[in-house]
Amino acid sequence: MAAEETYPEDLRYHPEHDWARIDGEEATFGITWYAQEALGEVVFFEPPEVGTTVSKDAAYAEVESVKAVSDVFAPLSGEIIAVNEAAQEEPELINNDPYEGGWMVKVKLSDPAEAEALLDVAAYRELLSD
Amino acid sequence: MPVQYEGVKEEHLAVRSGCGIFDVSHMGEIRTSGPEAEAFLQRLLSNDVSKLALGGAQYSCLCAPDGGILDDLFTYRLGEQDYLTVTNASNHESDLAHFLEVAADFEVEVNDAHADWAMLAVQGPAARDLVAGLASSELPARMTAAAVEIAGAEVLVCGTGYTGEAGVELMISPEHAPAIWDALLAAGARPAGLGARDTLRLEVCFHLHGHEISPERNPIEAGLGWCCKEATGFIGAEAIATAREGGTPERLVAFKLTERGIPRDGNELLADGEPVGVVTSGTFAPSLGLGAGMGYVRAEQAEPGTSLEVDVRGRRRAAEIAAMPLYEKHN
Numbered sequence: 001m002a003a004e005e006t007y008p009e010d011l012r013y014h015p016e017h018d019w020a021r022i023d024g025e026e027a028t029f030g031i032t033w034y035a036q037e038a039l040g041e042v043v044f045f046e047p048p049e050v051g052t053t054v055s056k057d058a059a060y061a062e063v064e065s066v067k068a069v070s071d072v073f074a075p076l077s078g079e080i081i082a083v084n085e086a087a088q089e090e091p092e093l094i095n096n097d098p099y100e101g102g103w104m105v106k107v108k109l110s111d112p113a114e115a116e117a118l119l120d121v122a123a124y125r126e127l128l129s130d
Numbered sequence: 131m132p133v134q135y136e137g138v139k140e141e142h143l144a145v146r147s148g149c150g151i152f153d154v155s156h157m158g159e160i161r162t163s164g165p166e167a168e169a170f171l172q173r174l175l176s177n178d179v180s181k182l183a184l185g186g187a188q189y190s191c192l193c194a195p196d197g198g199i200l201d202d203l204f205t206y207r208l209g210e211q212d213y214l215t216v217t218n219a220s221n222h223e224s225d226l227a228h229f230l231e232v233a234a235d236f237e238v239e240v241n242d243a244h245a246d247w248a249m250l251a252v253q254g255p256a257a258r259d260l261v262a263g264l265a266s267s268e269l270p271a272r273m274t275a276a277a278v279e280i281a282g283a284e285v286l287v288c289g290t291g292y293t294g295e296a297g298v299e300l301m302i303s304p305e306h307a308p309a310i311w312d313a314l315l316a317a318g319a320r321p322a323g324l325g326a327r328d329t330l331r332l333e334v335c336f337h338l339h340g341h342e343i344s345p346e347r348n349p350i351e352a353g354l355g356w357c358c359k360e361a362t363g364f365i366g367a368e369a370i371a372t373a374r375e376g377g378t379p380e381r382l383v384a385f386k387l388t389e390r391g392i393p394r395d396g397n398e399l400l401a402d403g404e405p406v407g408v409v410t411s412g413t414f415a416p417s418l419g420l421g422a423g424m425g426y427v428r429a430e431q432a433e434p435g436t437s438l439e440v441d442v443r444g445r446r447r448a449a450e451i452a453a454m455p456l457y458e459k460h461n
Contacts, residue, residue, distance in 0.1 A: 041139045043414040044392050044421075046445075062443075064392050066138040066414050067325050069443075088390070 005033050008099055012115055013124035014057075014075035019099065022115055027076055030103045031063070031094065034128055040065040042091040047083035047105055054078060054107060056114050061104055063094060076114050078107035131156060131324050138325035142416040145293055145330055149254040150322035151314050154299075155307065158222030159247050160229055163212045164238040171213060174232055175205060176349060176366070178359040182207045187273045187290050190357050191349050192225060193366030197373060198345035199352065201225050202337060204290055206275045214243065214286075214301075218339045232365070247286075248307035252319060253297035253330075260317050261287070261298055264310075269298060281313035292327065294334030294455065333415050333457035335384050335424060341395065341410040342382055342424055351378035351426070353454070380407065381432040384454045387421035387440065391447035398441040399425050399449075406431050409440065417457050421447070 011019040017035035021028040036042065044064040054060040059071035060080075083105050087093045094102035109115075119127065131153050134141060144150050162171060172179040177190035184207055192201045201221040206214045217225045226242050233240045252261050262269050265287075266279035275288040283306035288299045302310055315321065328338070337343045342352055348366075349358045350373040360367040360374070387393060393412030398405050412423030427438070434453045439446040 040134065041137050043139065043416075044390065046391075064414065066142075066329060066416065067133060069392070069394070 003033060003036075003096055003098060005037070006099070007032065007121050007125060009121050011099065012075065012118035012120065014073060014118055015127055016057075016073040018073050018075045020075040020115070020118065022076075022109075022112070025109050025112055026081070026106060027078070027109055028103050028106050029072075029075060030098055031072060032124075033098050036095045036098050036102070039063060039070055040067070042094045045087050045091045045094060045104070047088065048080050050080050050083060052080050053110070054080060054105075056117075063091070072104060074107075075118055076107065076109055077111055078109040080105050081108050082106040133325045134323040135321045138323070138329060139416045141320065141322035141326035142329050144320040145254045145295060145322055145326060146417055147255070149252060149256040149260050149297075149319045150326065151311065151319045152251040152253070152322050152327055153248075153311065154251050154327075155248040155304070156219040157249050158217035158219055158225070159243040159301075160215045160217060160226055161213070161241045161243040161246075162215065162229070162238060163209070164236075165211060166236040166238050167211045167213055170233060170236040170238045171205065171215075172362050173236075173364055174229065175203065176354075176358040176364055176370070178362050179205070180362075182213075184210065185270065185274050185276055187275055187288055191343075191354055192228070193349070193364065193370065194345055195365055195369065197348035197350075197366045197369030199339070199343040199347055199349060199354075200228065200345060201339055202343060202354070204288075206286075206288060208275070208286075216249075221339060246303070248302045248304040250300045250302065250307065250311060250314070251291055251293075251297065252300060252314060253291045253293040253295045255296055257295065257297035257319070260314065260319055261300070263317060264313055272296075281310050283310060285310065292336055293330040294336070294457065294459070295330075328411070329413050329416055332411050332413055332422070332424065333417055333455065335454040335456060338411060347426075348373050348378070350374050351380055351382060353382050377429060379429060380426040381429045382410070382424060383427055383432050383451045384424050384456050385422065385438060385440070385449045386418065386452045386456065388448045388450050390421070391440070391442050391445070392421040393423045393440045393442055393447070393449070399427055400439040400441060400446065401427075401431050401436070403439075406438070412440075415456060422452075422456050427451070
């Protein structure tokens with residue numbers, strides 16, 4: 001049921017195991033396969049409200065397994081323009097499909113240049129192997 | 131015992147639908163024997179030990195003179211003058227010291243038996259049949275214990291558990307435990323960890339020492355008055371009789387969230403915006419599919435159906451006091 005371990009080439013990664021799919025001045029955020037695996041089965045996802053702002057490296061959402069709560073960190077700064085309501089209804093999407101159906105928020109970026117500080121897939125895989 | 135093997139939710143549901151095994155060898159044991167063993171345990175334990183038949187099991191509290199709960203215990207009567215009491219791991223040393231201190235006044239021998247026993251809890255609707263398939267003779271009924279040969283080793287089989295499911299707890303000489311564990315797995319039992327043990331017991335509102343019960347709480351407010359027989363004169367009986375007579379300012383309740391969210395231990399409980407209590411255990415309850423827990427609230431706010439809020443890390447979640455147990459089998 002859980003997804004295979006994958007790290008898509010087209011994403012940028014944050015060392016706290018978050019990903020960003022950047023499309024011009026907008027981006028979609030989520031957590032990586034490694035993060036969902038470490039967390040275990042997600043039973044609750046609490047996104048922020050549309051219209052609020054998030055800051056790079058700061059917690060913007062919570063995910064919970066049966067046993068524990070974890071913060072989700074923003075890979076980039078901006079304003080929330082959409083949240084994944086399907087993942088609120090079915091939090092297991094975050095485990096089963098972490099890069100597509102399990103996305104968390106869409107953000108209008110306030111400083112697209114921040115993306116330069118994120119990792120590409122090779123650098124993120126290297127971080128995981130340390 | 132690990133927190134999980136496959137995942138808490140999966141293990142939880144496996145126990146509710148089939149059979150799980152928990153390695154609970156961390157639990158402690160105290161063996162009490164001698165001509166005054168019954169009188170001695172009657173002094174220590176809140177329940178009426180004289181009602182404990184040969185081969186029977188009995189739940190009780192171990193209380194301080196002020197009625198505070200030092201531990202909650204299962205005692206098995208193995209012989210006319212021979213009893214085995216199972217302690218919580220974190221209280222084992224202090225329980226043992228308390229037993230030994232009180233034993234000075236009785237003709238009784240008290241032994242630390244922790245190292246003598248490994249303990250496996252086999253729980254779930256399929257558990258008894260699964261164990262029976264490996265057993266040389268019939269399994270003891272619920273709330274009784276008997277020696278039975280299982281997978282070639284002599285095991286003390288106890289018809290008890292901590293999940294709300296049918297099942298047995300196996301007390302095993304440690305050298306035989308790995309083979310029995312393997313035999314149970316081969317027969318189809320699923321290993322389950324501490325995480326599922328906690329969610330299973332919470333759904334059926336069993337107390338966990340250090341959470342719902344502690345030296346700061348008496349059995350009456352904890353809803354454990356049923357296992358206190360003050361007429362036996364056990365240590366703490368007077369204080370408990372007073373609490374039973376006069377009522378307690380707070381009471382332990384179970385609650386369910388009526389919106390999404392997961393309550394956690396230590397979260398504040400509110401009614402009409404005012405603090406009324408605190409969560410002692412909270413989780414996502416896998417068989418209910420929602421956030422649920424137990425906690426203490428002011429006695430006048432303890433009725434099932436009462437609306438509450440739980441302050442979960444600064445966000446207030448709507449909840450409702452629910453009847454205990456939160457989960458009940460319908461078959």
